[in-house]
Amino acid sequence: REHVRHRLTTHDVARYSRQLILPEIGPFGQEKLLNSAVLIVGAGGLGCPSALTLAAAGVGCLGFVDGDEVSENNLHRQFAHSEPNIGKNKAESLCEICLRINGRLRAVPYSRMLTRVNAMEIVKDWDVVLDCSDNAPTRYLVNDVCVLLGKPLISGSALRWEGQISAYHTPMSNETDATRSACYRCVFPEPPPAGTVTNCAESGVLGPVVGVIGNLQAQEAIRLIVTGTSKFTNALGLWDGKACRLRSVKIRTKRTDCAICSAVARATIKNVCDEAYDVLGLEQPAHDKISCDSISLL
Amino acid sequence: REHVRHRLTTHDVARYSRQLILPEIGPFGQEKLLNSAVLIVGAGGLGCPSALTLAAAGVGCLGFVDGDEVSENNLHRQFAHSEPNIGKNKAESLCEICLRINGRLRAVPYSRMLTRVNAMEIVKDWDVVLDCSDNAPTRYLVNDVCVLLGKPLISGSALRWEGQISAYHTPMSNETDATRSACYRCVFPEPPPAGTVTNCAESGVLGPVVGVIGNLQAQEAIRLIVTGTSKFTNALGLWDGKACRLRSVKIRTKRTDCAICSAVARATIKNVCDEAYDVLGLEQPAHDKISCDSISLL
Amino acid sequence: MKVKIEFSGGAELLFDNKTEHEVEIEKGKTLKDLIQYLARNMLREKPELFIQGDTVRPGILVLVNDTDWELLDTLEYQIQENDTIAFISTLHGG
Amino acid sequence: MKVKIEFSGGAELLFDNKTEHEVEIEKGKTLKDLIQYLARNMLREKPELFIQGDTVRPGILVLVNDTDWELLDTLEYQIQENDTIAFISTLHGG
Ligand SMILES: [Zn+2]
Ligand SMILES: [Zn+2]
Numbered sequence: 001r002e003h004v005r006h007r008l009t010t011h012d013v014a015r016y017s018r019q020l021i022l023p024e025i026g027p028f029g030q031e032k033l034l035n036s037a038v039l040i041v042g043a044g045g046l047g048c049p050s051a052l053t054l055a056a057a058g059v060g061c062l063g064f065v066d067g068d069e070v071s072e073n074n075l076h077r078q079f080a081h082s083e084p085n086i087g088k089n090k091a092e093s094l095c096e097i098c099l100r101i102n103g104r105l106r107a108v109p110y111s112r113m114l115t116r117v118n119a120m121e122i123v124k125d126w127d128v129v130l131d132c133s134d135n136a137p138t139r140y141l142v143n144d145v146c147v148l149l150g151k152p153l154i155s156g157s158a159l160r161w162e163g164q165i166s167a168y169h170t171p172m173s174n175e176t177d178a179t180r181s182a183c184y185r186c187v188f189p190e191p192p193p194a195g196t197v198t199n200c201a202e203s204g205v206l207g208p209v210v211g212v213i214g215n216l217q218a219q220e221a222i223r224l225i226v227t228g229t230s231k232f233t234n235a236l237g238l239w240d241g242k243a244c245r246l247r248s249v250k251i252r253t254k255r256t257d258c259a260i261c262s263a264v265a266r267a268t269i270k271n272v273c274d275e276a277y278d279v280l281g282l283e284q285p286a287h288d289k290i291s292c293d294s295i296s297l298l
Numbered sequence: 299r300e301h302v303r304h305r306l307t308t309h310d311v312a313r314y315s316r317q318l319i320l321p322e323i324g325p326f327g328q329e330k331l332l333n334s335a336v337l338i339v340g341a342g343g344l345g346c347p348s349a350l351t352l353a354a355a356g357v358g359c360l361g362f363v364d365g366d367e368v369s370e371n372n373l374h375r376q377f378a379h380s381e382p383n384i385g386k387n388k389a390e391s392l393c394e395i396c397l398r399i400n401g402r403l404r405a406v407p408y409s410r411m412l413t414r415v416n417a418m419e420i421v422k423d424w425d426v427v428l429d430c431s432d433n434a435p436t437r438y439l440v441n442d443v444c445v446l447l448g449k450p451l452i453s454g455s456a457l458r459w460e461g462q463i464s465a466y467h468t469p470m471s472n473e474t475d476a477t478r479s480a481c482y483r484c485v486f487p488e489p490p491p492a493g494t495v496t497n498c499a500e501s502g503v504l505g506p507v508v509g510v511i512g513n514l515q516a517q518e519a520i521r522l523i524v525t526g527t528s529k530f531t532n533a534l535g536l537w538d539g540k541a542c543r544l545r546s547v548k549i550r551t552k553r554t555d556c557a558i559c560s561a562v563a564r565a566t567i568k569n570v571c572d573e574a575y576d577v578l579g580l581e582q583p584a585h586d587k588i589s590c591d592s593i594s595l596l
Numbered sequence: 597m598k599v600k601i602e603f604s605g606g607a608e609l610l611f612d613n614k615t616e617h618e619v620e621i622e623k624g625k626t627l628k629d630l631i632q633y634l635a636r637n638m639l640r641e642k643p644e645l646f647i648q649g650d651t652v653r654p655g656i657l658v659l660v661n662d663t664d665w666e667l668l669d670t671l672e673y674q675i676q677e678n679d680t681i682a683f684i685s686t687l688h689g690g
Numbered sequence: 691m692k693v694k695i696e697f698s699g700g701a702e703l704l705f706d707n708k709t710e711h712e713v714e715i716e717k718g719k720t721l722k723d724l725i726q727y728l729a730r731n732m733l734r735e736k737p738e739l740f741i742q743g744d745t746v747r748p749g750i751l752v753l754v755n756d757t758d759w760e761l762l763d764t765l766e767y768q769i770q771e772n773d774t775i776a777f778i779s780t781l782h783g784g
């Protein structure tokens with residue numbers, strides 16, 4: 001490949017010059033970015049910085065999944081949305097702003113919640129998925145669908161002054177499944193008990209914390225597209241904004257008895273709509289405004 | 299103060315609820331943010347994320363200093379700007395987008411380069427200054443003016459996969475000068491020789507790296523306004539995006555022979571326009587596009 | 597012997613809102629023993645927010661010197677002098 | 691004795707584009723000696739990009755185990771076994 005001339009236009013080279021001059025990106029890396037498609041689940045606090053950064057970097061196609069509308073109390077941290085867009089669907093609001101940055105972007109809004117019914121159809125055509133959601137049921141569903149469809153997942157979360165990031169089921173979909181890293185369920189086999197989860201009105205989150213984690217998710221998506229790996233494969237990044245400290249800890253590898261990514265599970269479960277999937281007992285992501293915006297107290 | 303009732307409106311409480319619920323912010327912290335004025339020098343890669351985050355957080359007044367226009371090759375990382383604003387002054391472009399996020403923000407554009415002639419006048423009315431500039435002469439000038447006017451300075455920089463952040467001349471201006479921390483010149487007494495500096499067409503920078511550093515600058519500005527201190531006082535944060543590692547290193551305290559913040563210097567130099575300031579031999583920040591966008595190779 | 601205990605991700609709210617603690621424990625104790633000790637002596641909130649049976653509740657990650665306890669012997673891991681044991685609640689917000 | 695050398699902020703480009711090196715130096719050597727050693731034996735680019743007189747050029751920060759050498763004895767600091775010495779170029783871009 002490296003002997004082949006890149007197919008960037010003069011215009012592309014000029015526009016992305018400050019980025020493709022980096023030896024780790026280069027013209028071939030830029031070409032990969034332009035040809036890639038990234039799905040962002042959740043167009044809120046983490047989705048906003050991830051989306052702006054990826055639209056700017058020249059990712060060719062960006063999809064946004066969110067059934068929620070922009071409300072005023074989102075704006076303290078969801079800084080890609082704006083007062084004129086209050087009441088508008090968040091996926092559409094984010095498309096609008098990303099297209100202002102990059103008119104050649106293909107931006108696809110899915111103005112609905114991810115559910116067992118629509119998840120496979122929505123996720124199937126994308127290369128990389130970013131979990132920027134705000135509740136545990138969606139996180140498990142996104143993971144399970146990514147495993148079933150062979151998509152690498154970059155998962156970010158934030159609360160108060162803290163954020164977490166990890167890459168699951170990497171590397172890229174052109175590799176065989178056997179070489180994939182642990183999935184979210186390998187690391188967190190069981191969802192937290194409902195009583196330990198509360199909504200964000202009780203806990204809060206600082207804007208720059210979601211800004212840092214969202215940018216890290218975008219960076220790892222770029223790295224994954226360009227190099228096929230992430231720094232957070234089998235590692236969990238723990239960001240403590242209060243102490244200004246980022247720890248990267250080694251986490252477990254693939255679980256042979258994982259309820260979704262193990263060989264046994266893969267032989268049984270083919271679709272999250274299947275009855276076979278019912279045994280995982282995943283509660284539907286909540287539909288009402290409060291729970292949709294809910295975040296774990298613990 | 300804590301016994302006095304806060305003066306936030308019901309509307310403020312609702313809008314900023316997810317942030318003021320944090321015990322470290324609280325209603326009194328939110329009041330301080332709403333009453334604060336932050337000047338951002340440089341409306342480019344670092345200025346964009348800093349500005350969006352601070353406008354969203356409810357900082358009452360934001361100023362932007364930049365003499366440069368939005369050009370297409372900025373857009374890969376300066377994600378608050380957009381294609382429709384190509385050719386527009388960057389300070390004005392940033393005002394426009396921040397006002398969309400927060401209509402009650404007072405946004406002030408200074409559509410010119412910071413120079414020895416205008417610096418004191420521009421900086422004098424602000425509480426905190428963010429150095430988001432892109433060249434060494436501006437960094438020294440911003441520092442010197444902040445010292446002369448008693449303003450705390452949060453300095454960020456980025457190149458390739460790396461970024462640096464530090465807080466200089468902190469804490470806040472209601473403290474006496476004697477208690478201020480080291481200034482930029484205490485740490486870097488001499489500007490780097492011209493031959494070691496090149497422009498960014500030769501080096502490049504990754505978007506998420508400026509995103510992370512800009513968000514950290516915003517976070518430290520919030521912390522400084524709310525608590526009067528920064529985690530990066532007498533410390534330098536070194537962000538390595540390639541390794542996903544943030545190191546915080548202890549740096550020297552105030553230099554008693556500092557050319558700008560020492561008692562001797564303060565007795566002699568009152569204004570960066572003074573002849574007395576000439577001895578520091580600061581070259582004027584360059585005016586042409588290439589050098590204005592120049593960043594150090596080393 | 598001395599062991600450093602860290603809580604984060606919200607787990608610190610169950611332990612006096614302190615992120616770092618130092619505890620003195622006997623040689624030969626395992627993580628299982630430590631969890632019981634913490635639950636009995638230092639936990640300030642409802643036990644089900646921290647423990648479930650003889651282990652931590654789902655959603656709490658346990659690290660020994662920055663390594664997932666699943667890469668060691670989980671509950672059976674024998675604590676060594678000066679180990680740092682971290683209990684980290686998973687975050688779901690965004 | 692062994693010493694770990696780190697370069698970052700662009701300084702690594704002067705040293706084979708490697709951010710981490712291990713060097714073997716004699717006991718009792720100072721940072722001044724180390725800088726000369728690096729300049730003579732490992733520097734791959736024009737010396738003025740790294741040294742100026744007997745010290746590093748302005749804009750390069752020297753850290754000993756994550757602490758600014760100005761808080762120690764700068765050039766006169768006696769290097770200890772297993773020290774990590776970092777040379778960091780200041781960045782000016784944004
Ligand atoms: Zn799994
Ligand atoms: Zn000084």
